[in-house]
Amino acid sequence: MINSRKKTIKAAVIGRSASGKSAFIRSFSRHPELIKSVGRGQTTRSYAEYRFLLKSEDKPTDVIISFLNERTFVRKRTDQVIEKFSGFLKKENKTDLTIDWMKEQIEEYYDDLIEAVIYSTDFFDVREFNFLSTSIVWELEELFKEICIVITDVQKKQDTDAQQFKFFDLKKLTDFKIINSSETDSSKYNISENTSELVERVWILFFTIAYQIIIKAVQLQFKNHINIPNDNEPIVFKFTLDESYKGLLELCLTVVNTQLSEKSSLSGMIEKVIITSIINKEYYSKLQPLNINSIILVDTYGLDHANPAEEPMLIERYRQIFNVDYPGLSAAFFVEPIRPGAATTFLNEIEILYSQKPSIMTYVVASHIDEQSDLIISKNKEWLLLEEKNGDYTEFDGKVLDLLFKSNKIISTLKRNRIPETLANKRVEIMRKRLAPFCGKDQNFLKNPELMNDMNLISITSLVTSIIDQEHLGDGYINIEKLKIVLLDKEKVLPFAKILIDEATKIFQRLFVVIGPRTKWKYRTNLSSNILGFDGSVFNVTWYRIFNDAYNYTFTKQVEINREKVMLSDVYGFVGNEKVAFDELMTLHFGSLFNKPSEGELLQIWPQEISLKNYKETEDQRNSMWGILLDCIQEIEVFNYQNYGSVLEWLNHLHNFTNRCDEKFYNSWYEIFFDRMNNSFMKACREHNYKVAAVKAKRSEKSYFEKKEELYLEYSQNYDSQIEKEVFFSSINEL
Numbered sequence: 001m002i003n004s005r006k007k008t009i010k011a012a013v014i015g016r017s018a019s020g021k022s023a024f025i026r027s028f029s030r031h032p033e034l035i036k037s038v039g040r041g042q043t044t045r046s047y048a049e050y051r052f053l054l055k056s057e058d059k060p061t062d063v064i065i066s067f068l069n070e071r072t073f074v075r076k077r078t079d080q081v082i083e084k085f086s087g088f089l090k091k092e093n094k095t096d097l098t099i100d101w102m103k104e105q106i107e108e109y110y111d112d113l114i115e116a117v118i119y120s121t122d123f124f125d126v127r128e129f130n131f132l133s134t135s136i137v138w139e140l141e142e143l144f145k146e147i148c149i150v151i152t153d154v155q156k157k158q159d160t161d162a163q164q165f166k167f168f169d170l171k172k173l174t175d176f177k178i179i180n181s182s183e184t185d186s187s188k189y190n191i192s193e194n195t196s197e198l199v200e201r202v203w204i205l206f207f208t209i210a211y212q213i214i215i216k217a218v219q220l221q222f223k224n225h226i227n228i229p230n231d232n233e234p235i236v237f238k239f240t241l242d243e244s245y246k247g248l249l250e251l252c253l254t255v256v257n258t259q260l261s262e263k264s265s266l267s268g269m270i271e272k273v274i275i276t277s278i279i280n281k282e283y284y285s286k287l288q289p290l291n292i293n294s295i296i297l298v299d300t301y302g303l304d305h306a307n308p309a310e311e312p313m314l315i316e317r318y319r320q321i322f323n324v325d326y327p328g329l330s331a332a333f334f335v336e337p338i339r340p341g342a343a344t345t346f347l348n349e350i351e352i353l354y355s356q357k358p359s360i361m362t363y364v365v366a367s368h369i370d371e372q373s374d375l376i377i378s379k380n381k382e383w384l385l386l387e388e389k390n391g392d393y394t395e396f397d398g399k400v401l402d403l404l405f406k407s408n409k410i411i412s413t414l415k416r417n418r419i420p421e422t423l424a425n426k427r428v429e430i431m432r433k434r435l436a437p438f439c440g441k442d443q444n445f446l447k448n449p450e451l452m453n454d455m456n457l458i459s460i461t462s463l464v465t466s467i468i469d470q471e472h473l474g475d476g477y478i479n480i481e482k483l484k485i486v487l488l489d490k491e492k493v494l495p496f497a498k499i500l501i502d503e504a505t506k507i508f509q510r511l512f513v514v515i516g517p518r519t520k521w522k523y524r525t526n527l528s529s530n531i532l533g534f535d536g537s538v539f540n541v542t543w544y545r546i547f548n549d550a551y552n553y554t555f556t557k558q559v560e561i562n563r564e565k566v567m568l569s570d571v572y573g574f575v576g577n578e579k580v581a582f583d584e585l586m587t588l589h590f591g592s593l594f595n596k597p598s599e600g601e602l603l604q605i606w607p608q609e610i611s612l613k614n615y616k617e618t619e620d621q622r623n624s625m626w627g628i629l630l631d632c633i634q635e636i637e638v639f640n641y642q643n644y645g646s647v648l649e650w651l652n653h654l655h656n657f658t659n660r661c662d663e664k665f666y667n668s669w670y671e672i673f674f675d676r677m678n679n680s681f682m683k684a685c686r687e688h689n690y691k692v693a694a695v696k697a698k699r700s701e702k703s704y705f706e707k708k709e710e711l712y713l714e715y716s717q718n719y720d721s722q723i724e725k726e727v728f729f730s731s732i733n734e735l
Contacts, residue, residue, distance in 0.1 A: 006293035009467055010328050012321065012360075013297050014349065015335030020367030023440025024335055025297050027456065028052045029277040031061050034241050035249070045123055046270040047325065048253055048299040052279040054292050061241040061277040065252045067215070068271045069234035074207045079536055080123055081203050084116045086516050096517065097199050099151060106148045117203075118144050126210075128255060128265040132217040139213055142166060147206045214269060222248070234271070241275070249273075282453070286461045290468050297333075298326055314352055316539060322357035323548065324540075324608060331467050332362045338398030338437070339371040347403065351413055355549075358556040359587035361430065361472045363463055364400060366437045370452060372396060377448060384455045387462055389435040404432055418557035420567055422576075423583050426472055434466045473584050475692055476577025478685040480720040486572040487677050490670045495561045496554055496568055497669050501657050504550035508655040511546070512648055515539050520647050527638050532610045532626075544594075544608040547625070551590045556583070585684050592680035593673065594625040628668045632660040689719065690731040697732055708732060 015021035026032040029052065053059070068076070085097055085105075094101065105113045118126045118140060126140040146166070218235060237252075239245050250256055252273055255265040279287070279295065287295075300321050322329055332353060334346045350362055369377070369384070377384075379394045391405035403409055410431070414424035436459035439452040466472075486492065512520070523534040523541055533542030558565040569582040610626060637654055644650035661669075693711045700707040712728050 006291055007468060008294045008296060009292060009464060010296045011331040011333055012300050012329050013333050013335060014300055019335045019337050020440050021299065021335040024365055024367060024438055025050055025299060027440060028280055028283060028295065028297065030058060030280055031277060034061055034246055035275060045267040045301055046272060047301060048273045050297045051274065051276040052295045053276065054279050054284055054288060054294060056284060059278045061275060063239055063241050063249060064274040065237040066271045067235040067269050070208065070211050072271065073211050074204055077124055077207045078200060078203045081117055082200060099198060102151050102199055106152055114144065124268045128263050128268065129214060130262060131264040132221050136213065136217050140210055143206065143209055147202060151202060282457055283460055286457055287464055290464060298329065315356060318353050318356040319540060319545065322360060329360065332360050333365050334362060335365045335367050336400040337368040338366045338396060338401065339368045347409060347413055350410065351417055354419065355552065358552055364404065364431060364435050366398065366400060366435060367440060369437045370439045370441055374447060381451060384437055385458055387458055388433045404435060420558055420583065422580050426474060426580050430466060430472050434462050436463050469695055470691060473688055474577035474580040475695065476581055477689045477692055477715065477719045478578055478581050480682065480685060483685065487674055492571050493568065493673060494666055494670065497666055499559050500550050500554040501661050503553045504547050505656055505658040507546045507549050509652055511541050512651050515541055524641060524647060526609065530611055535608050540608065542608045544610055547594060548590050556587045581688055585688060588684065589681055593676045623672065625672060628665055629657065632657065632665060689715065694732045
């Protein structure tokens with residue numbers, strides 16, 4: 001009897017407004033009519049995680065809606081507002097976020113200020129809470145006015161009139177006014193970051209009170225639906241989805257337009273929505289043979305309205321989604337409409353996604369196919385039903401198809417970003433072959449319902465099969481015997497180590513210039529508490545992030561060594577499909593290379609904020625990349641920022657690893673690299689090889705047992721002499 005592991009597919013769904021993203025996701029559910037999340041172009045503000053179970057029997061759809069807790073809400077909203085203020089400052093060629101500057105905004109640019117803070121359609125618009133009570137919008141607007149009074153009065157010597165405040169606690173104003181007094185000893189605040197910190201304190205107070213007002217109204221409005229939590233616990237809605245809960249779910253997923261042209265939503269208060277549903281019956285019949293137990297689709301936020309000109313922010317969002325919040329995602333579906341006049345921006349997004357998570361395979365879902373003319377659909381009927389797409393379509397009016405099939409722009413873009421031609425060609429080959437035309441409209445409103453339904457089934461099956469088979473890794477074995485030999489040559493890999501360290505130093509320097517005074521101050525504060533970096537809501541400036549980026553630069557793209565553009569696979573002599581597989585597996589190796597030997601996952605205080613104490617205490621702990629990097633810095637240097645002319649100067653000196661890393665460091669670096677490659681990476685190579693063998697066995701015309709025996713002989717004699725037959729067979733069976 002063959003025992004096989006059932007798999008879970010995890011993919012992000014990315015699409016701009018009105019792209020058809022929601023319809024694509026809903027199609028997986030057996031009850032799509034209950035999951036209404038179309039917001040007429042409204043930006044998604046929180047994650048929506050859809051879990052589709054591959055089961056034949058029906059089951060009610062379950063929903064869990066997690067609200068942001070107070071601490072997270074205040075931190076996120078404050079960071080977002082401060083980031084908007086930084087954008088205003090840049091336009092004025094200013095850098096310091098001061099109380100005087102805030103007063104100027106209130107007096108001269110009040111409309112811009114109120115739109116940035118409480119009428120922000122992208123993350124927090126108080127007018128959307130109108131359905132909670134008749135007075136809540138007025139209360140929040142009054143609170144905003146009171147905060148403006150706090151700012152304009154803060155440097156006045158006379159006491160502020162307490163009668164002006166209905167919501168703001170005047171006691172909280174005392175310390176703030178003392179700090180801002182002209183008589184305060186300024187030597188205590190000789191770092192420029194403090195001016196930004198003071199502004200931040202004002203908005204922390206605002207969002208803290210605003211959160212309490214809103215949550216109180218939510219509890220009153222939905223007291224029959226929830227258990228009222230303790231003060232420090234977030235609200236969680238849990239319910240079985242039916243017609244009575246559809247409206248509540250819609251409020252949490254999107255912005256609802258009412259009959260009075262008003263907008264209502266709770267989405268600005270939501271952290272995550274998790275919807276668990278049985279999969280569509282027809283999808284189940286097609287996917288059940290693939291040995292899957294569930295499909296998780298994540299509707300991402302912060303990408304659908306992203307402006308290509310705001311690339312730094314887009315980079316941060318991709319990094320947060322794929323490396324922090326959902327590191328287990330293995331694929332991304334870009335939903336691109338195929339209709340007249342539709343523009344596509346996914347070329348730039350693929351480039352950014354690869355820079356942040358090179359292991360992710362990207363696919364294109366070509367939505368709104370039904371908006372093509374009847375004649376064009378008729379001409380392309382056979383093409384729409386192909387399991388493997390090609391460029392032989394006729395007259396489709398859609399830029400994404402031309403970008404994929406009629407040009408090599410995607411390949412050129414990847415190559416310009418130092419991605420090797422073999423890997424770029426393989427990625428685009430899969431994207432073309434697995435292009436997924438899709439129609440999300442109700443079958444009752446279609447002229448060709450049978451054709452559209454068959455097309456959808458073929459597209460979904462093709463996508464899922466490709467992900468399960470890890471098609472982008474190719475069908476070539478990685479030679480384990482050869483890998484063991486090349487890893488012994490230290491001189492082959494040391495140039496890559498030096499490039500990694502140089503690039504990390506440059507990234508530190510670039511980020512220290514980009515981030516604002518507030519983030520620098522937070523960074524310094526964390527270092528004083530033995531935390532390596534700061535992971536903010538807007539910018540992540542942690543060692544983990546910087547060295548991850550440097551690793552991606554060095555080991556997932558071509559680098560220049562001896563005036564040649566090469567990858568580690570080239571230096572090791574891998575070619576063809578073997579090289580493709582090696583390169584792809586290296587995109588996954590950062591965590592293993594930098595972790596301690598005994599850890600499957602990085603030891604964390606908060607996500608990505610590493611405590612240096614955890615890598616200084618024992619020899620075992622120091623035997624890691626973090627440990628040998630910390631050995632390059634004297635502990636006193638972490639705390640002596642006062643000895644420098646500016647915090648920026650101190651930060652750059654502290655993180656100049658190009659100058660700090662010596663021969664002893666690089667010898668230690670190689671020992672760790674050799675250990676991790678011979679263990680975790682070698683294991684990953686074998687797992688890839690087993691998958692290649694499993695696919696060959698599955699597709700062979702010979703009997704399964706006969707083919708397995710043949711494959712074992714070939715593999716053990718040519719690629720991996722130490723593999724045991726029992727291990728080889730059981731591994732193939734599981735896959």
